Amino acid sequence: MTGEKFVKPIKPKVDINKVNTHIIPFEFEYFEPRTVKEAVELLTKYGGEAKILAGGTDLIVRMKQRFIEPKYIINIKKIKELNFIEDRGDYLAIGAATKLREIEKSGIVKRKFEALYEAVRSMAGVQIRNMATIGGNLCNASPAADTAPPLLVFEAKLKIVGPNGERVVPINEFFLGPGKTVLKPNEILTEIQIPYQPEDTGSAFIKIARVAMDLAKVNVAVALRTEGSIVKWVRIALGAVAPTPIRAYKTEEFLVGKELNEETLKEAAEIVKTEVKPITDIRSTAEYRREVSGVIVKDALLRAYERISKG
Structure with a gap:
């Protein structure tokens, strides 16, 4: 004996099905309706125990990881309508x-x-x-x-x-x-x-993510109409800054009738930061999301305005 205490290895508490994404580790019934009517009939019959499969880019991954285990899968890919x-x-x-x-x-x-x-x-x-x-x-x-x-x-x-x-x-x-x-x-x-929007509408979308093609830390879209440099009407929407995607109604109201200059954009950015309700999660902090919201709204407004100017 060397005097060293033997320690029994601890078995990792890992469910292999949560990490093996090559299989779907449970059984389910599969349907391929050809019409919306057939799909609705299946949903009516199976209700909350069924999931719709369209692209499958999210559903299949969640099924493989057993985050969800639907008893019935309704594939709508072959419904031409x-x-x-x-x-x-x-x-x-x-x-x-x-x-x-x-x-x-x-x-x-x-x-x-x-x-x-x-x-x-x-x-x-x-x-x-x-x-x-x-x-x-x-x-x-x-x-x-x-x-x-x-x-x-x-x-x-x-x-x-x-x-x-x-x-x-x-x-x-x-x-x-x-x-x-x-x-x-x-x-x-x-x-x-x-x-369809009026012909003189400019729009833009901007997204901030960890890397290209990743899920958004913050995203924003703007649709804008102007008379010269004066805002005629504007709509602003943001994602990843609240429990649901939101419209920034207070910011929109502030902008209407204003000249779209640096001072106006700066004030609009500050108002946006009061409208968002972000959280801290694996992708970003609430503080970062709030600050960036103002920045990219300003950038999106400028981009939309430039598109109006270019016709």
Whole structure:
């Protein structure tokens, strides 16, 4: 004996299923409806025990890590009526299962809704954008969802279908909290309706993240109209700074009728910092998010104004 005390190794308390992302370690039933009606019928039958699979970029990962264990998976990828980008006169309609990459490649989105184009382009890599859907990005209800701020400033509406018919919800009423929306267990988001803005509208999206293509620490979208350098109307929305994506209504009200100069922008940045309610988490601190909110709102306003000036 050497006099050294033998210490029995402690077995790490690690569930292998939480780290092995090559398998889904539980059983579930799988459905592939071909119509919205069939999908709603399945949701009505299985309710809260079912999950919708669209792009799967979030759902599959969470299932592999056993953060969620749905008994039923309803794959909506083959429902053609959910995958489209369509000009409807007063607004652009985008199917909820439309891939982000298709939105990114859409000429009408880039021309008419530049903030949305910039937001989609900033998300993850091309491989992910080829899978992820706009409806999934919204329905996950992440406070940092990149498509939410542009859709908020464009005052989009969301068409929802359930067993009792359809309803249209303004996007500012869609989010209830982190991971929570107004969708009922037997309802499905079918399309996003984005009103066309006046021709002299400028818009911009800016995102701050740890590295390129990462989730946002803070993101902001702006839509702006001016008469010369005077703000005619403005909409500002931010993500990752509150339990849900938010509109900065006080800042908007302050800006209307003001000349868009350095002093005005500085005051607007200070007002924004009073409207956000950030938290500290793994990605950033509340203090950083609050400070950066003012900076990127100022930058987004300038970018949108420059686009108006360039015509």
